[in-house]
Amino acid sequence: MTPLYQGYVDERSIAHVKGWLRDVNDANARLAYEVVLPGDEAERVLASGRADGFSEILVQVGVGDGGYAFEAHFNPPLSEAERELVYVRPQGAAHRLELAPNLRTDPPGQGPYQGFVDACSTRHVAGWVRDLADGARRVVIDLLLPGAGGEVLLQRHVAAQTNDMLRKAGLGDGQNAFFVLFDRELSEVEREALIVRVHGSAHVVERSPRLNRKFHPLQCVRLDIVNNCNLRCPFCVYDYTETFRTNVMEEATFQAALRLIPYVPDGNFWLSCLHEATLHPRLMEFIALVPREYRRKLFFTTNLAKRQKREFFEALAGSGLDHINISLESFDKDVYERMRKGARQGIFLENLALLLEVFGQTSGRRVFAII
Ligand code: SF4
Numbered sequence: 207m208t209p210l211y212q213g214y215v216d217e218r219s220i221a222h223v224k225g226w227l228r229d230v231n232d233a234n235a236r237l238a239y240e241v242v243l244p245g246d247e248a249e250r251v252l253a254s255g256r257a258d259g260f261s262e263i264l265v266q267v268g269v270g271d272g273g274y275a276f277e278a279h280f281n282p283p284l285s286e287a288e289r290e291l292v293y294v295r296p297q298g299a300a301h302r303l304e305l306a307p308n309l310r311t312d313p314p315g316q317g318p319y320q321g322f323v324d325a326c327s328t329r330h331v332a333g334w335v336r337d338l339a340d341g342a343r344r345v346v347i348d349l350l351l352p353g354a355g356g357e358v359l360l361q362r363h364v365a366a367q368t369n370d371m372l373r374k375a376g377l378g379d380g381q382n383a384f385f386v387l388f389d390r391e392l393s394e395v396e397r398e399a400l401i402v403r404v405h406g407s408a409h410v411v412e413r414s415p416r417l418n419r420k421f422h423p424l425q426c427v428r429l430d431i432v433n434n435c436n437l438r439c440p441f442c443v444y445d446y447t448e449t450f451r452t453n454v455m456e457e458a459t460f461q462a463a464l465r466l467i468p469y470v471p472d473g474n475f476w477l478s479c480l481h482e483a484t485l486h487p488r489l490m491e492f493i494a495l496v497p498r499e500y501r502r503k504l505f506f507t508t509n510l511a512k513r514q515k516r517e518f519f520e521a522l523a524g525s526g527l528d529h530i531n532i533s534l535e536s537f538d539k540d541v542y543e544r545m546r547k548g549a550r551q552g553i554f555l556e557n558l559a560l561l562l563e564v565f566g567q568t569s570g571r572r573v574f575a576i577i
Pocket of ligand 1: 435436437438439441442443444480481482509533546
């Protein structure tokens with residue numbers, strides 16, 4: 207059967223070509239190819255080989271078993287004018303492979319860039335990238351999805367957001383971060399295939415080994431479900447002198463705040479920020495209002511000074527929350543009761559023993575002490 211050639215040259219630089227080639231009429235064949243530089247008098251074959259390399263991207267876009275990729279390098283490098291003439295053909299055939307619409311022409315591995323994709327969900331991508339040769343330059347990134355005819359541009363963005371952690375880590379001036387919301391929600395396959403490439407370059411921004419695949423545009427949600435504390439510690443950052451009664455959050459307010467819970471990382475939806483959450487008579491009911499899959503995002507701090515029943519700790523241990531913090535200054539009774547004004551150490555220790563016993567029987571719950 208007459209071969210029906212299909213393929214593209216995806217990259218063509220002064221030093222290499224890269225692409226894929228197959229015969230649609232014989233999907234099992236691995237075709238030989240030649241890289242050709244035409245000349246005035248005679249053509250020159252710069253490289254040749256077999257297009258049998260595996261490409262996950264080809265599989266994802268439905269090109270057979272994906273085993274049709276090729277990559278060839280030549281040395282010494284060509285001039286840019288010569289590069290423009292280079293083509294790839296199946297060996298012994300007149301067919302010339304088409305150039306991909308997003309053909310890249312810079313040599314691989316020569317981009318002076320540094321960065322990582324730190325998060326990539328179906329709704330966003332975030333990370334940082336900087337130009338090592340020019341720290342003041344803001345790098346433009348292309349978000350690309352592989353397609354049968356080459357990479358398809360999804361969005362273009364300038365990596366110029368502030369991330370002070372980068373500066374503190376000595377990674378430039380800290381103005382190299384990016385956080386891009388996609389115009390449409392991607393499928394999970396697309397999320398895995400997404401390429402973040404420095405615009406006009408072959409440099410692909412690497413995915414962090416600790417890549418976060420969840421959509422967490424909010425770092426933290428901090429609530430106080432009450433406005434009061436049962437203690438009056440002398441060092442407290444909050445002035446309770448004008449607080450004469452305990453106001454509690456209403457369920458409707460809590461439900462409204464819960465709309466944000468999908469968007470925070472685990473342990474970062476706080477039920478207490480300044481005050482004592484256990485003063486809310488419906489604390490456990492509020493926790494039960496949180497959909498089970500989001501309970502691991504919950505956290506609160508308690509002074510553990512209010513006597514609690516075993517059932518309270520059992521409900522807490524079985525609730526699915528991420529962790530709780532316990533505040534204490536000292537196991538010395540005098541110091542504790544002076545610093546935790548209004549608390550009795552005996553009650554605190556009873557609570558603590560009960561909590562540790564109950565939590566010890568329930569795997570996966572975490573307790574931290576703030577001392
Ligand atoms: S337990 Fe915490 S919130 Fe309450 S008075 Fe002491 S420091 Fe302030």
